[in-house]
Amino acid sequence: MKITAVEIAGRRRNYLLFESGRMRLPLSLSKDDRSRLMEGMASSEFYFDKTTGVLAKVKSDKYRWQQRPVRWFLRDFIDKRIFWQFEARKEVRSKKILQQAGLNTPRCLAWGLSLNPFNHQGSLLLIEHVDGVMTGEQYFAGLGEYQREGFLASLCDDLMKLAAAGYVHRDLHMNNFLCTATGEIIWIDTHVKPLPINKRAKWRALYRSISQRHLLDSHYRESLHRYLKRRWRSA
Numbered sequence: 001m002k003i004t005a006v007e008i009a010g011r012r013r014n015y016l017l018f019e020s021g022r023m024r025l026p027l028s029l030s031k032d033d034r035s036r037l038m039e040g041m042a043s044s045e046f047y048f049d050k051t052t053g054v055l056a057k058v059k060s061d062k063y064r065w066q067q068r069p070v071r072w073f074l075r076d077f078i079d080k081r082i083f084w085q086f087e088a089r090k091e092v093r094s095k096k097i098l099q100q101a102g103l104n105t106p107r108c109l110a111w112g113l114s115l116n117p118f119n120h121q122g123s124l125l126l127i128e129h130v131d132g133v134m135t136g137e138q139y140f141a142g143l144g145e146y147q148r149e150g151f152l153a154s155l156c157d158d159l160m161k162l163a164a165a166g167y168v169h170r171d172l173h174m175n176n177f178l179c180t181a182t183g184e185i186i187w188i189d190t191h192v193k194p195l196p197i198n199k200r201a202k203w204r205a206l207y208r209s210i211s212q213r214h215l216l217d218s219h220y221r222e223s224l225h226r227y228l229k230r231r232w233r234s235a
């Protein structure tokens with residue numbers, strides 16, 4: 001761990017930086033057209049480091065202390081600055097779980113957090129930007145009916161690998177993973193939680209994770225249910 005100054009769009013901020021052995025410092029971050037495209041599908045801000053081209057995903061505090069002082073104090077000051085419940089830290093932890101379960105994720109090069117409660121950009125994640133890929137939604141939209149069924153089955157394979165490792169995705173939707181031209185899935189927004197111990201409760205948690213309205217339309221969600229049930233029964 002080291003304390004380092006990071007320049008974000010011309011402003012210097014201090015961060016505690018972790019696991020940064022492979023990262024060239026200091027960092028100087030700015031946005032480009034790709035950032036704006038990514039921000040259209042996200043709640044985070046995206047910058048690129050000027051010298052290395054590495055992607056920085058910046059998570060801002062949820063509340064402004066001037067507008068919602070109580071919520072800011074509980075969520076952004078106590079939870080984050082005292083108990084270190086920063087998004088970047090949780091995302092890195094989840095990324096490692098996915099990798100150990102055998103799922104693809106981009107390489108994470110470092111992550112950082114700011115203990116200064118008046119730095120609104122509380123945490124950041126430095127990750128490899130994957131070029132030449134589509135979001136899951138774009139990839140799925142370009143497939144024919146038959147290929148779509150095949151893709152949903154391979155999505156289930158990943159979910160079952162994660163379940164076998166004891167975890168379930170917290171926010172499963174088609175823009176939280178990327179796809180290569182051959183349909184390989186790369187998981188990017190990787191928040192997971194442990195599955196319950198009881199077998200029935202496990203299935204219910206898994207089923208809930210693929211039942212969210214914003215995942216797919218009901219026809220494809222039903223296919224996903226069918227594939228997952230089949231895989232679950234044979235596991």
Ligand SMILES: Nc1ncnc2c1ncn2[C@@H]1O[C@H](COP(=O)(O)OP(=O)(O)O)[C@@H](O)[C@H]1O
Nearest residue numbers: 038041042043044106128129130135175188189
């Ligand atoms: N490492 C990456 N390489 C390429 N594109 C990415 C990468 N990370 C995120 N993106 C793009 O940015 C979008 C939003 O990223 P995401 O991590 O889901 O942000 P948020 O956590 O704010 O929802 C994704 O749908 C994807 O298109």
Ligand SMILES: [Mg+2]
Nearest residue numbers: 042175176189
């Ligand atoms: Mg997301």
